[in-house]
Amino acid sequence: MNWFQERENARRSHFYEIWENSVPQVFQDVPTYYRKGNIVASLGVWEIWVWQFVRSIILNPGDHVLDVAAGTNDLGLRLLKKQPDIHVTAVDRSRDMQRQGQVLAKRNQVRIESVIHDAHELPFPDNSFDVVTLQAASRHLQLDKVFPEIYRVLKPNGRFYHCDMLRPTHRIVEWLYLRFLKISVALTAAAFGSSAAARNCGTYFSDAIHHFYTPDELSAVLGLCGFSKIHCRKSVWGGMVGFHAARKVVAESPSSGG
Template identity: 25%
Template sequence: MNDTLQNAQPETVSFGYEEVSPEEKTAKVGEVFSNVAKKYDIMNDAMSAGMHRLWKDKFVRRVKPQHGEQILDMAGGTGDIAFRMAARGASITVSDINQDMLDVGIERAMERGIDGLVWSRQNAEELSFESRVFDAYTIAFGIRNVTRIDKALAEAHRVLKFGGRFYCLEFSTTEWPGFKEVYDAYSHKLVPQLGQMIAGDADSYRYLIESIRRFPTMPAFEQMIRDAGFTNTRVEPILGGLVAIHSGWKI
């Protein structure tokens, strides 16, 4: 038998601090978001003291949605980013791999009287859209939950028009001395407790915190975006890198 084949190890990916098969991660992440869907936005407020709203406002300002633009909001779930962009006149397709998250978003849109959004269940790694159809691609707090990030970035590049822009809002690792240690202690100890109190689910929120720790550093993720074919990439740290806005252009 070929030595390479004999010594080959099954591919694994990170699910929090665990190493699992790609198929197992996809299933486990799906279970996490089905569990937290109905309490997702309440928990975001609790975990960030409402600051996620400011981060999302800043993110959309960077995207600069224009009237008539076609924008794909991937991992858009409950609609927070889509609602902000639609208010500026852009035509938004909200996509998520998890139907429970989409259902919450559709319900929230109905409650707010927001019409015209397209809701589409999609796997970020294998989008069903034609190539070169969107003016912008956004993904907020979702890329770290994708099983194969490189495939998702390649798909983002494929569906964008030439001149299209990619924007990603994601947790990272703060570089502020002292603050990093305080945040680490808070997130690992208190966030799962909040998850248990508010959503009745400590394990899902423990995973979400662990997934932040396993996500690539800002420079490493920027390189992944460049490797997918994007140019003029940029990283904008928030709170020293606790959160970061990554961007790039398809030229």
């Protein structure tokens, strides 16, 4: 067993029950204030991160894009603004988040196909998408299942873009960051009148980051899942947030040249 498998087993033993029971309850509650909540909890920095992430994503006219754990389609809407000539499919297991995502798509007069499904088994054929994105969700996912699924549904040469809050490389930054997170999640949940599930998730949010990957580790994980041309395009503030890009490069078989 390699270190990645060991880490995923450890993450499962810490969080599986929370991922299955508490996380769905949290996302039942937040759809209508999700974006505002993120802005408040991060003191506005969220918008800068998302803007930087969108800037780093290369989109060509006609691309088929899959946004995994798409939530309220925050990312899909921004991608369609950047390049209107793309087809966006959103997959998320939360009906409530996606319902709000469809309201926002309608309001912005764009079409985003919505698929309600668990990200650990993507309901799409092999080699379906030019681009796959995953933003602000992989801390809640089993990466040894999701990353191979993303690889499978990408077309050869397809591009994967990942952005999330990661485990900072510097221990002092981590200590300060996790304490800030616990307090800001609790205050934001109270300010928006959230349910008990959302109010109590501050400890889980900080524990999930403590057991997650640093930017360099995440690059190595992508390599172990088969991806090539892996770049940690940017990691900000001691690795608190990282933007990764990777490709599915399929070696040509010797007979394919004719």
